[in-house]
Amino acid sequence: MNFAPTGTLRAAINLGNPILATRDEHGAPVGVSVDLAEAFAARLGIGLELVVFEKAAASVDAVRAEQADIGFFAIDPARSEGLRFTAPYVLIEGSYLVPDASALQDNADVDRTGTRIAVGAGSAYDLFLTREARAAEIVRVQGAPAVMSALRTGDVEVAAGIKQLLEAEARRAPGVRLLPGRFMVIQQAMGTPASRGAEAQKLLGDFVEEMKRSGFVSDALKRHRIEGAGVAP
Incomplete structure (x- = not known):
């Protein structure tokens, strides 16, 4: 399985949801989803490219069209075509x-x-x-x-x-x-193109469960001073 066919993990980041990502004082994307993307790229042992969008729908379309390898979305039946989701993390x-x-x-x-x-x-x-x-x-x-x-x-x-x-x-x-x-209640999950198959979905899903279990997601919410969101069970 080749999770990142370009050799770099391309992560779609949605700035439309400030609980997940926003820009810092220098304009760089920061947030829980950015932290998770960095951790997953490190897990794969490859570089990371952030593909930034202002709206969730554009981020979804990018992953569905394989212009990005992973994304961070609210789970919804209307988005299921062309995507494979993990369980929610937030x-x-x-x-x-x-x-x-x-x-x-x-x-x-x-x-x-x-x-x-x-x-x-x-x-x-x-x-x-x-x-x-x-x-x-x-x-x-x-x-x-x-x-x-x-x-x-x-x-x-x-x-x-x-x-x-x-x-x-x-x-x-x-x-x-x-x-x-x-x-x-919005269930925020990670997703990957459906074409990557069940093995990629499982690898990403196992990563999400580990990030929840280890306290990584909880720590990220605290670090970015996020209120109004909790770690999914």
């Missing part, structure tokens, strides 16, 4: 943000006729709500800032996203509040 809560004046008080109240929910196009929230919402309208925009803007300007009644990001938005400026609890 669990992230998805929540709703609403205007202070909204009559909505509970997550169960959101899926009703006349409610528009802003989501990042191609995000885990988009995929989940597209599948699960029965009455609400899903409004797809490009990235988390556009989701927040759509809520602030009244283009939608609800914004869906990572709980940590929505909490930060509520602290940043008055006028919005978080609905209590969560409407989904």
Whole structure:
């Protein structure tokens, strides 16, 4: 099995989810997913190339098209074609943000006729709500800032996203509040092109389990000061 046919491990890094990766003061990608990519390249004994994307959907497409050897994605049935996933290494809560004046008080109240929910196009929230919402309208925009803007300007009644990001938005400026609890749990996993086969999937899966068991993932979350996420069991 040749996990990295170019001789270098190409890791797709999604900057659209700051719990997993962001840029440091010099513009270099940093975060839990970067740490895992570095550790896996070291395990294979080869060099690492970070292939950076601003949105999850672009990262998924890159791995599916074999423009990258591994990636870091939310597990979702809509992404299963062309990819092989590990078990999750991190669990992230998805929540709703609403205007202070909204009559909505509970997550169960959101899926009703006349409610528009802003989501990042191609995000885990988009995929989940597209599948699960029965009455609400899903409004797809490009990235988390556009989701927040759509809520602030009244283009939608609800914004869906990572709980940590929505909490930060509520602290940043008055006028919005978080609905209590969560409407989904996002299972973040590593993935590789399906064409690499079951052996590659097992090698990557065994690596993820070891990183969880050894405390590597927990330590990375602490090191990068990540709140709102926990190590998957």
